[in-house]
Amino acid sequence: MTSPTPPSRPDRPRMQALAEAVLAGGDTEDLLDLLVHTARTDLGARSAALALPWRPGAWAYEIVDGPDGAELLGRPLEPDSPEQRGLESADVEALESIATLRIGDQERPALLAAVDAAEHGMGYLAVLRGATTAASQDVPDEFTLADRERLDALAGLLALTLRWPSLRSTVEIDDERSRIARDLHDLAIQELFAVGMELESLTDALAAPGEPPSNTRIRSSVAASVHGVENAVAQIRQIVQSLRRERPEATLTEQLRHEVGLATAGLGFVPALRLPPHPAKMEAELPAEIAEDVVAVVREGLANAARHAHASAVAVSVSLTSEGVDRVVQVNISDNGRGIDPSVQRRSGLANMSSRARRHSGWVDAINLEPGTMISWRVTLPPA
Secondary structure, three states: OOOOOOOOOOOHHHHHHHHHHHHOOOOHHHHHHHHHHHHHHHOOOOEEEEEEEEEOOEEEEEEEEOOOHHHHOOOEOOOOOHHHHHHHOOOHHHHHOOOEEEEOOEEEEEEEEEEEOHHHOEEEEEEEOOOOOHHHOOOOOOOOHHHHHHHHHHHHHHHHHHHHHHHOHHHHHHHHHHHHHHHHHHHHHHHHHHHHHHHHHHHHHHHOOOOOOOHHHHHHHHHHHHHHHHHHHHHHHHHHHHHOOOOOOOOHHHHHHHHHHHHHHHHOOOOEEEOOOOHHHHHHHOOHHHHHHHHHHHHHHHHHHHHHHOOOOEEEEEEEEEEOOEEEEEEEEEEOOOOOOOOOOOOHHHHHHHHHHHOOOOEEEEEEOOOOEEEEEEEEOOOO
16 A cells, blocks of 8 residues: 655645644534535535444434535435445545445535544545535536545544544543652652651751660651651552553554544644554554554654644555565655755654664665655564
């Protein structure tokens, strides 16, 4: 699988404003309505529609903006339609190759973008032309590469809106860390500080000239100190136990989605993420150390794009393919930015990726695009 090359640049300030609105939180339904409406108006479409799963193996149009709402809203997809087959097989390329949708007894020109909504499943955002509305009467029925890029960006924001509640778990983890630090400071550390003060006072008394402290005083100080240490140990043990509460480990797919979500703030838009149709099969095949490096490479690539590329679109693809008797995992990260500056000799990001590739006898390459850059990282899996 090759990473799609982002074409022309969309309206970055507007997309950044939409991304900030999503990251700020708010009512999910309101945000979904806003993004679907934006898809219709920005692409000069007759209607825009969001199809999402409503039960296993079944999808329906949950949000529709435009005159086709009466026909589409709440309507399940036809069981043997191309869009239903694309969703069932999680085949993004097949889904996004669909050029028309049947609305009533008419086939309308359409452009579809897959929406990866994590636990909600896969859906799609569609815009329809063949218009009779004033807003789109001067817009041709054909869709352009710029339309595709714009719709992909909005689909990414829709996916982030649907996933944001789970991504916010990192905020909850930070809150938990703050609570643990506070408990350590307010309880255990203060208890140990009091023990130190008591022992220091006893040491000063023993070292002072004149009559030494009585045995009763010494026993009392030592007993109080032992009690304080026991209290501190008990409090630390309780805090450690709170850290050991079992939490399910994130899958590779969840980690990649998490990295894409975190990168949105720095980029100002949602990067596109392309995974195999059945990512769980890839997860089962990748050794833990390679999966860890895949996540790190995606994180590094997105960070580099945010820092250096000045791009308006970034696409990430992760694939697992057979080459002869070998199984090869490949990560491609492409952007439509200003490309690699040849005058810059030290590129720590690429060096880190290269180091991660070498440990698995792999390689990384930077490929100039027009416009932008693609970073390609690939390694061969060890024999099963």
